[in-house]
Amino acid sequence: MSPLFTYLVVSTFLFVIGLVGALTRRNAIMVLIGIELMLNAANLNFIAFWRFSSHAEALAGIMFVIFSIAVAAAEAAVGLALIIAINRHYKTTDVTQMDSMRG
Amino acid sequence: MNFKHWLVSFAPDTWQPLVSALISVAAIIFVFASLFALTTILERKGLGRIQNRYGPNRVGPFGVFQPIADGLKAMTKEDIVPRAADKVVHFIAPLVLVIPVFLALAVIPVGRNMAAVDFDGGILFFFAVGAATELSVFMAGWSSRNKYSLLGAMRAIAQMISYEVPLILSAVTVIMIVGSLSATKIVDAQAGYFGWLPNWFVLTPWGFAGFILFMIAAAAESNRSPFDLPEGESEIIAGYYIEYSGFKFALFFLGEYIGLFAISGLAITLFLGGWHAPLPFLIWIPSYIWFFAKLLGLIALFIWVRGTLPRLRMDQLMNFAWKFMLPMALVNLLAAGVWHFIEPGFARWAVCLVLVVGPYIMLGRSLFEHKQLAKRTYRYAE
Amino acid sequence: MTVSFAIIAILTIASAIAAMTLRNLVHCALALAGAFAGLAALYLQLDAQFIGFAQILVYVGAVAILIVFAILLTGGSDPAKQPIFSSGWCIGAGVALAVLGVLVWALRSSHTINETLPDVSNTSVRRIGDQLMTKYILPLEVIGLLLTAALIGAVIIAMKEEKTK
Numbered sequence: 001m002s003p004l005f006t007y008l009v010v011s012t013f014l015f016v017i018g019l020v021g022a023l024t025r026r027n028a029i030m031v032l033i034g035i036e037l038m039l040n041a042a043n044l045n046f047i048a049f050w051r052f053s054s055h056a057e058a059l060a061g062i063m064f065v066i067f068s069i070a071v072a073a074a075e076a077a078v079g080l081a082l083i084i085a086i087n088r089h090y091k092t093t094d095v096t097q098m099d100s101m102r103g
Numbered sequence: 104m105n106f107k108h109w110l111v112s113f114a115p116d117t118w119q120p121l122v123s124a125l126i127s128v129a130a131i132i133f134v135f136a137s138l139f140a141l142t143t144i145l146e147r148k149g150l151g152r153i154q155n156r157y158g159p160n161r162v163g164p165f166g167v168f169q170p171i172a173d174g175l176k177a178m179t180k181e182d183i184v185p186r187a188a189d190k191v192v193h194f195i196a197p198l199v200l201v202i203p204v205f206l207a208l209a210v211i212p213v214g215r216n217m218a219a220v221d222f223d224g225g226i227l228f229f230f231a232v233g234a235a236t237e238l239s240v241f242m243a244g245w246s247s248r249n250k251y252s253l254l255g256a257m258r259a260i261a262q263m264i265s266y267e268v269p270l271i272l273s274a275v276t277v278i279m280i281v282g283s284l285s286a287t288k289i290v291d292a293q294a295g296y297f298g299w300l301p302n303w304f305v306l307t308p309w310g311f312a313g314f315i316l317f318m319i320a321a322a323a324e325s326n327r328s329p330f331d332l333p334e335g336e337s338e339i340i341a342g343y344y345i346e347y348s349g350f351k352f353a354l355f356f357l358g359e360y361i362g363l364f365a366i367s368g369l370a371i372t373l374f375l376g377g378w379h380a381p382l383p384f385l386i387w388i389p390s391y392i393w394f395f396a397k398l399l400g401l402i403a404l405f406i407w408v409r410g411t412l413p414r415l416r417m418d419q420l421m422n423f424a425w426k427f428m429l430p431m432a433l434v435n436l437l438a439a440g441v442w443h444f445i446e447p448g449f450a451r452w453a454v455c456l457v458l459v460v461g462p463y464i465m466l467g468r469s470l471f472e473h474k475q476l477a478k479r480t481y482r483y484a485e
Numbered sequence: 486m487t488v489s490f491a492i493i494a495i496l497t498i499a500s501a502i503a504a505m506t507l508r509n510l511v512h513c514a515l516a517l518a519g520a521f522a523g524l525a526a527l528y529l530q531l532d533a534q535f536i537g538f539a540q541i542l543v544y545v546g547a548v549a550i551l552i553v554f555a556i557l558l559t560g561g562s563d564p565a566k567q568p569i570f571s572s573g574w575c576i577g578a579g580v581a582l583a584v585l586g587v588l589v590w591a592l593r594s595s596h597t598i599n600e601t602l603p604d605v606s607n608t609s610v611r612r613i614g615d616q617l618m619t620k621y622i623l624p625l626e627v628i629g630l631l632l633t634a635a636l637i638g639a640v641i642i643a644m645k646e647e648k649t650k
Contacts, residue, residue: 021505023577074635234546
């Protein structure tokens, strides 16, 4: 079990846990928390591969993660603003009750 | 440093790194905790004198043993946890405050070769652990299940987040000029003397403006007066730590003061030349004496400001951060860049002074535009 | 696989599971902050110092607090009345299990798992800055634009509308 393999196992588990939360929880904020966990798992993957690659001085992994962190922060801000606005309209954050465009 | 090497040489070889690290940690905790005890008594007596009264003067000669009495009180007081409180979060909140602020002290170079760790990204580490303390404020406020506590916590977090931006931007001017995030390199860049004057960054136009901005933002980050609305003793009793008593309250108090020391230490590192002496013929005084002298000077400045200025209201506070300090910090960044590229001499002083003072006057005017201020009248008691 | 890595990895995964399964939303958000901190420790173990500190500064210091504010503003701090998992949770769990299977198969059948640790001792912040200003200048400008747009957009979306009745 090489060290890279252990880091990939950790990131896989984090990704699947985030996916389960995003797909099954009722509250919209919990879905967003799951999405943030998935993004973080992907970042861990990038850094692990960067560290163990043979071209580590190109810093490509670190660059990608810098931009990924920035984009994830922007997306969390806009997503939470949307949830607050929707909550003002529907008076609930339950995703199963927001079905007015369904069917 | 020879003292520390002599101590470490007593330990067996394989344990030497661990023993060295433990000695650094023990030294930091011991020195700054004693400084905390000293500061509590200095603050109470200083505030008392500014307010035309004596401070505590019962416990020892001039009250110098008051911190011991305070410590005994904090340790033996009953620890009351409200019944509806969230016990785990209520318990962890003081720890989440104290641990990051002690971590932040690790990157400050206290003397020559005396920074506990020398990260390549030391200043970034400092701001990262500073940001982690905001979570403890929320945990303390929310877990007490008290409306006033939650309100105080929300206001404190809004204030801390708003003032983080000018704080980091004014630090970025120094980082930009030095070209490194490492605290020891920033101190080394301020070595040397220009005739009689030291090469500190505070003695340049952009450095002076940056220092003032940093000090104001540091007062707001540590929730000190005039920015202490979240914990204003005459407003909502104790804000987000209303429901804490005994040792946990003492931990919050400790965390706040150590945070103040850490951010003053960073101000000294960035602007006041770290452990360098101010005049070339005073170099024989050890470097850590200069650092602690400057630190005590900054603490005295904070106590003075606390005793003098009235408290800012919440909207005044936020307006000040976003509409004055943020544009001022950006203009300062521009002035620092201009300073770097003009040759040393009279021209760059003139240009940078205009670049800093001009926007300061214009921004100050624009903040006062919408107010109708009546002429101040005084009524004296007969 | 060192002891410190095992402890940090187990703590991170446990915080992530807690973040997804607890009833009280604020506890979930705090467990998420704990998972972020564990991830920052993992980045530091991988010699990515800048990313580790940036993770704490951005995620623990800003995103976690943002989530907590949103929970409080949407009334999530009251205990939940209905079940916390939606009614179609079996399908969601099934999809996640399928994804887990695919990822595990991909991990086990890959050959590019290096055994040696290359030398990255010259990864300084200065080199990251140099690369950002020369090779990655266009993404840097685009990120600036994106963050500005997100800032303005979030404020506009969450602003209270004035009722014109």
